[in-house]
Amino acid sequence: MIRYFSNIWQSITTLLIGLRITLVHLAKARKGIVTLQYPEERWPRPERNIGFSHDSYNVIRSRLHVDIDDCIGCLKCVRACPVDCIHIKTVKVEKGTDILEANHIGITSNGTQKRLLLTRFDIDMSECCYCNLCVYPCPEDCIFMTGGPNSSKQEIDYEFSEYNRSDLIYRFAKVPKDQVEKYTPPPKEKVKIDVAG
Amino acid sequence: MELLLQKFSEVSFLSGIPSALLFVFAATLIAVSLFMFVAVNAIVAVYAERKISAFMQDRLGPMGQGVGLHAGKWGLLQTVADAIKLLIKEDIIPSLADRKLFILAPFILFIGAFIVFVGIPFNQHILVADFNIGVFYIIAMSSIGVIGIILAGYGSNNKWALYGAMRSAAQIISYEIPLALSLLTVIMLVGSLKMQDIIIAQHGLIWGILPNWFIFNNPFTFIAFFIFFISGVAEVNRTPFDLPEAESELVAGFHTEYSGMRWAFFFLAEYANMFIVAAMSAILFLGGWQSPIPGYMDSPAWGLFWFMGKAIFLIFVMMWFRWTFPRLRTDQLMQMCWKYFLPISFINILGVGLWDLWLN
Ligand code: SF4
Ligand code: SF4
Numbered sequence: 001m002i003r004y005f006s007n008i009w010q011s012i013t014t015l016l017i018g019l020r021i022t023l024v025h026l027a028k029a030r031k032g033i034v035t036l037q038y039p040e041e042r043w044p045r046p047e048r049n050i051g052f053s054h055d056s057y058n059v060i061r062s063r064l065h066v067d068i069d070d071c072i073g074c075l076k077c078v079r080a081c082p083v084d085c086i087h088i089k090t091v092k093v094e095k096g097t098d099i100l101e102a103n104h105i106g107i108t109s110n111g112t113q114k115r116l117l118l119t120r121f122d123i124d125m126s127e128c129c130y131c132n133l134c135v136y137p138c139p140e141d142c143i144f145m146t147g148g149p150n151s152s153k154q155e156i157d158y159e160f161s162e163y164n165r166s167d168l169i170y171r172f173a174k175v176p177k178d179q180v181e182k183y184t185p186p187p188k189e190k191v192k193i194d195v196a197g
Numbered sequence: 198m199e200l201l202l203q204k205f206s207e208v209s210f211l212s213g214i215p216s217a218l219l220f221v222f223a224a225t226l227i228a229v230s231l232f233m234f235v236a237v238n239a240i241v242a243v244y245a246e247r248k249i250s251a252f253m254q255d256r257l258g259p260m261g262q263g264v265g266l267h268a269g270k271w272g273l274l275q276t277v278a279d280a281i282k283l284l285i286k287e288d289i290i291p292s293l294a295d296r297k298l299f300i301l302a303p304f305i306l307f308i309g310a311f312i313v314f315v316g317i318p319f320n321q322h323i324l325v326a327d328f329n330i331g332v333f334y335i336i337a338m339s340s341i342g343v344i345g346i347i348l349a350g351y352g353s354n355n356k357w358a359l360y361g362a363m364r365s366a367a368q369i370i371s372y373e374i375p376l377a378l379s380l381l382t383v384i385m386l387v388g389s390l391k392m393q394d395i396i397i398a399q400h401g402l403i404w405g406i407l408p409n410w411f412i413f414n415n416p417f418t419f420i421a422f423f424i425f426f427i428s429g430v431a432e433v434n435r436t437p438f439d440l441p442e443a444e445s446e447l448v449a450g451f452h453t454e455y456s457g458m459r460w461a462f463f464f465l466a467e468y469a470n471m472f473i474v475a476a477m478s479a480i481l482f483l484g485g486w487q488s489p490i491p492g493y494m495d496s497p498a499w500g501l502f503w504f505m506g507k508a509i510f511l512i513f514v515m516m517w518f519r520w521t522f523p524r525l526r527t528d529q530l531m532q533m534c535w536k537y538f539l540p541i542s543f544i545n546i547l548g549v550g551l552w553d554l555w556l557n
């Protein structure tokens with residue numbers, strides 16, 4: 001019989017404790033909310049700190065960006081890329097001269113005279129493995145990851161989602177569409193070797 | 198209803214219409230407005246429930262900023278959008294279900310909830326019909342819903358649905374008893390089953406300070422209120438008594454196979470039932486439309502305010518329960534009903550009888 005009443009008492013008191021906890025949370029609803037309204041609010045990005053004192057050491061792995069006006073088309077980045085997701089096509093043009101109709105500037109910001117016009121510079125970010133290997137060999141420092149030490153050149157962009165996968169191919173070449181044809185060299189004629197002689 | 202008919206007969210351009218037609222018109226008008234009330238109640242209550250649950254769990258709940266596809270400021274349009282979505286959803290009936298029963302079930306459940314509103318007084322005048330057997334009518338009609346639940350479970354041809362329906366039957370039948378017994382205490386004190394009589398009997402003050410509501414009338418009715426309210430929560434299958442639809446065990450219980458409009462009817466019925474339990478507790482124990490300070494703010498408009506205020510507060514308490522307590526096991530549920538609520542209810546009845554004899 002004592003057990004019976006102590007059961008009732010115990011259940012009432014413990015239920016009240018539970019009710020109190022939820023009520024306190026409800027009353028403090030303004031303060032303790034943990035939800036982040038994602039597109040409008042974001043968590044702060046942690047400071048870059050990997051223990052090296054190299055300031056120029058670009059370890060931000062966000063999204064690749066190319067300053068196409070500085071690119072000399074040397075293909076070093078293409079060769080470095082382990083997954084072959086950079087695609088470059090160039091044509092020979094007169095050294096160091098601007099070609100306005102193709103948005104081509106003859107001299108890079110480092111002072112190098114360009115010999116090649118880039119008709120295509122595509123990076124497929126859906127294939128990229130963010131290894132950063134393409135960044136180091138670039139003689140003009142024109143391919144880099146956005147943000148971090150480069151945030152003065154390009155704001156960070158680490159959430160570049162798209163509805164269509166083909167939209168993840170970033171096209172950096174600036175030659176206008178109608179000019180591409182003009183600057184594409186004709187395919188090389190195959191040399192026929194007459195085996196029979 | 199009589200008041201509405203009387204008003205109609207006073208309007209001159211309606212005088213040529215036969216009274217039978219007027220009656221049908223009045224009945225339709227009332228039915229439609231009650232349906233609107235039930236629908237709006239569900240939409241508002243779902244929104245409130247989601248917000249309250251979110252705040253209790255330190256979340257934000259439905260939110261929307263800006264325009265376009267967002268759900269309005271603070272997600273205010275979320276439930277409206279949900280309702281539209283449910284309306285335009287595909288109507289799926291499982292091929293092995295018992296078609297007729299499957300289609301019929303949500304309507305029976307909804308009618309069981311809807312028909313009860315006929316007997317609920319919103320204030321001094323807004324009451325469709327003040328039966329002599331008001332309380333009895335409400336208790337009887339609200340039990341129709343369980344037929345809908347069992348049909349839904351049986352007709353779905355799904356083991357989860359059937360389990361849910363069987364649990365629901367056991368639960369509702371058990372909890373009907375303490376519910377009715379604690380309700381009897383009030384009826385013993387009033388001596389009438391009429392809703393308005395019960396409310397009018399709660400006029401005035403008791404002990405000099407408290408309003409003469411039955412919850413404060415004597416210690417036995419105080420306990421009876423809690424038994425009534427908790428049994429009511431158990432009857433509408435809400436957490437912690439949501440065994441019929443226990444998500445973690447039975448997917449969605451008796452409405453596992455339902456979707457779209459038919460599912461929306463289950464939802465409407467659930468929230469209508471919540472309102473009924475809250476309203477009944479308010480009427481029987483908290484003075485219905487009586488103001489807490491007798492004599493002040495007693496006009497019909499204030500009556501509506503007090504009644505809705507009490508009902509909404511009790512609905513809030515139900516939501517508070519839901520987001521605080523874990524679900525009971527079936528044996529615990531039955532134990533609570535048969536071992537605790539039932540004996541206490543009997544003692545309550547005895548106590549109220551003795552109290553009444555002793556005082557009068
Ligand atoms: S980061 Fe690595 S994978 Fe991506 S483009 Fe550069 S070299 Fe290729
Ligand atoms: S390594 Fe730099 S300069 Fe060379 S092609 Fe790549 S981006 Fe252009």
